[in-house]
Amino acid sequence: MPFSVTWHTLLDEYKGLAEDATLLTPLSQDRFQITDVQEHRIVVEFLDRDVDETRPLQRDQFETLYERISDAPDGFDLSRLPLDADPYPGVLSLHPRFEVDESAGVIRETDEPAGSQIIRGADDTESAEEATERAEPDVDVYSDALLLIDALERNDLSSLEALDTPALINLYTLLSDIQRDANDLRQNVTNVLLDRLHHDQPVHGQFGSVQRTARRNRDLRDDEEVLATLEDAGIDRERVLSVDRDKVDDALDVTELSESDVYDIEETEYVRKAEVDEEQRETRLQGLKDRLATSDDPEATELREEIEELESRIEELTQFKTGREYHTQSRAE
Numbered sequence: 001m002p003f004s005v006t007w008h009t010l011l012d013e014y015k016g017l018a019e020d021a022t023l024l025t026p027l028s029q030d031r032f033q034i035t036d037v038q039e040h041r042i043v044v045e046f047l048d049r050d051v052d053e054t055r056p057l058q059r060d061q062f063e064t065l066y067e068r069i070s071d072a073p074d075g076f077d078l079s080r081l082p083l084d085a086d087p088y089p090g091v092l093s094l095h096p097r098f099e100v101d102e103s104a105g106v107i108r109e110t111d112e113p114a115g116s117q118i119i120r121g122a123d124d125t126e127s128a129e130e131a132t133e134r135a136e137p138d139v140d141v142y143s144d145a146l147l148l149i150d151a152l153e154r155n156d157l158s159s160l161e162a163l164d165t166p167a168l169i170n171l172y173t174l175l176s177d178i179q180r181d182a183n184d185l186r187q188n189v190t191n192v193l194l195d196r197l198h199h200d201q202p203v204h205g206q207f208g209s210v211q212r213t214a215r216r217n218r219d220l221r222d223d224e225e226v227l228a229t230l231e232d233a234g235i236d237r238e239r240v241l242s243v244d245r246d247k248v249d250d251a252l253d254v255t256e257l258s259e260s261d262v263y264d265i266e267e268t269e270y271v272r273k274a275e276v277d278e279e280q281r282e283t284r285l286q287g288l289k290d291r292l293a294t295s296d297d298p299e300a301t302e303l304r305e306e307i308e309e310l311e312s313r314i315e316e317l318t319q320f321k322t323g324r325e326y327h328t329q330s331r332a333e
Helices: 002-017 059-070 087-092 140-154 165-193 223-232 245-251 279-296 298-318 323-332
Strands: 023-024 031-036 040-044 052-057 100-103 107-108 119-120 210-221 263-276
Touching: 002 031, 002 059, 002 140, 023 087, 031 087, 040 087, 052 087, 052 245, 059 087, 059 107, 087 100, 210 245, 223 245
Parallel strands: none
Antiparallel strands: 023 031, 023 119, 031 040, 040 052, 100 107, 210 263
């Protein structure tokens, strides 16, 4: 099928979108909307960026992506996209014959109509209340983070020495809980990312980027086994009598033995943080604060109510009453 047919089908699909249809880039998870469609390009606007928020996507680039997908029976690897090409597969997923498989990290052509990267505006019958409904995440770190935010706002952290002991204990406890819960959640996220990342290929998100790398762990085998192996290679056991790692490594340098002859080597995969975009993180955080403070949106109102309720609960839980005050109040009731 010539690309011209695919292109015009894609343009027709855009005409059926809701006015506020919002799409998601498959790699960086950036939200964007299509603002204009022309014969040779599609113009998109990013909703979470302060610079370069509007970008024209050229037809010839879509055709190149189409050819790459056609040449890959199992799907085109999204990590091979140039850094600025992330929105192209998101838009192409509007076509009923193309789908993004985020778990496999590919975009592929299908025989049956597939879903798209639309995260809002896909169903015109959805009510405004349903579109803005919030759900509290069912993870321990969420509630701990809310408590920590409240504690940080209540205390002046410019001088920790000036804080009283109970305030420091509260901060320490919350920070410890968040560290533990966040590490558990991070490990779960790592396990999923390992299936999507490829070696030496950074993948970028809104707040930073990660890449897959390997770590080698070496454990010396049984002392007698190591000594016997080295003696067979002409190394006197006194040279490595304690089987010290440094001595063993020195011995390996002057023999034809390999590391695997004396080490049990285990390779594990992990995700390493490649960089952090602090400016983007700060900008996003400030934008959330400003929007919450001024917005009349039902979601913002609901969040403000949750924070006020949380502050009330914290005040009740942390309020100190003497035994006399408690018993006096109980008799009065």
